[in-house]
Amino acid sequence: MAERIHITTAIFYSNGPPHVGHASEAFATDTFARYFRRKLGRKNVTFVTGTDEHGDKNLRAATAQGLAPKAFVDRIAQAFRDAFATLNISYDFFVRTTDPVHEKFVQSMLQGAYDKGEIYYRDYQGLYCVGCERFYTEKELLPGNLCPAHNTPAELITEGNYFLRLEKYREQIRQHVLSTPDFIRPERYRNEALNMLGEPLEDLCISRPKARMDWGIELPFDSNYVTYVWYDAFWAYLSELPATDKAALAEVLPVSEHFIGKDILKTHAVYWPAMLLIAGLPLYRHLNVHGWMNFRGERMSKSSGNIPDPLEYEKTYGPDVLRYFLMREVVYGLDGDFTEERLIERYNADLANDLGNLTSRVLSMAARYCEGEVRAAPGAAREDVDSAIIQAFESAPARVGEFVEELSFNRALEAIWQALDAANKYIVATEPFKLAKKEDARPRVARILANLLEGLRVTADMLEPFMPATAAKLADLLQADEATLRAPYGTGLKPGHRVKPPVALFPRIEKPK
């Protein structure tokens, strides 16, 4: 039985179009998914993303634009889909929390928890911040009862609501985190989660009276209320499955990898496990927590107008460039900083000079000296100088895989580039362009070029999860089909195979000004 894996991004809150932060999470998740598709086979990987469309922030955003809420979220969901298509995000399911199937799923889970007595009704009076969609205690608020996040006054309201018994499950969740060291990773976030689980939890309010806010999923046991907060969104990870099929759910969860930002750690490390336990389901495999993308050293925020649009960069620099930058530059789990200057530096140094130029010079020599034909078996009949490049490309894929599986995407790319370095050094060490002038050295030139072309071929294979469009271009230049692409070094390109003449994959960008 082949190993399976289930991979999710956060279900993105859809009060605005996607920005670089969303793109960043989607890239990491997509890379992970693509990597595992290659490792486990396409049908053993499920990649879920989607949009969280209920709630009063969405409702207000819609009203501000003079739209009905559904019309508004339709627009946003489409914007995410379009963006993800352009960014090559290879999801299998795009779940919208307004999908009828999803709504039924949530209602089924609500009813189950209610029947079990884990959801109960009580009156609640408190200070409520509309922006946060939550109540605050007075201690938490700033002087004047201002919300610490929004700096706006919290309103005192009284209302009856439904609550989820969280505290009851705290110790069980804590034990799971303790006994599963990599449950939440990187470790820094595990420590934070343990911190949260170390003290009593208040029960979680999971409903809103329709009288105040009706843009949500109606509670199956009380038609005066809706849910839209976390009880809604989490289930989107699973709602492509039937809610009643506990066996299927119990199969998926233990292989489920959730990718989230550090801002929603508590909800995923505490609330979500509690909901799963209440539903009698196993917990997910890993919570993979990333930091925030800053923009020019500052937190992205609407008020300061520094919300970079990923599609803009995709348009300006071509496919994969933003993606490469974010994956190479940011250490997963830590905050990253995005600047266009830095992106251009990376583009020129890594993409144009290393990858692009190497491709160009190798294909150029192949065309010039061998009429684009592979005329030797790569990796065979090696001399001492050949060992370095052969070993580099033989060992790189495994190292890349280890790094991807531990979420060190930047180091995975670094490992690929080390192999590219070995190829460039190999050209200098063997000087095929000099040997080509001597008739009797032609067989040696053929072997050198075969080794290099095979290196590019393995590069295309390794690069696919990170830079799918570039990998496809490279595979096309090398005329390598899927099976050839996947082969280990030395077993891909065969004598007689023909490659295309070079093109500039990444034309160098001249520094502005």
Added chain:
RNA sequence: GGCGGCGUAGCUCAAACGGUUAGAGCACGCGGCUCAUAUCCGCGGAGUUGUAGGUUCGAGUCCUACCGCCGCCA
């Protein structure tokens, strides 16, 4: 206030259990090559590893205090 994290070359990052002159890449300077996108290769400078103490034969790595940045909780 409590808990936790981070602070290593100009920049981005590495350095299993503490152990030989703290490493890469980028940027910068010099030299070489010409197949290539003025690309590539080689060499080089630069760090009292936030500060001050302590433990140890030996500490970036452990302990204490402090400074700075940040996060979580209350």
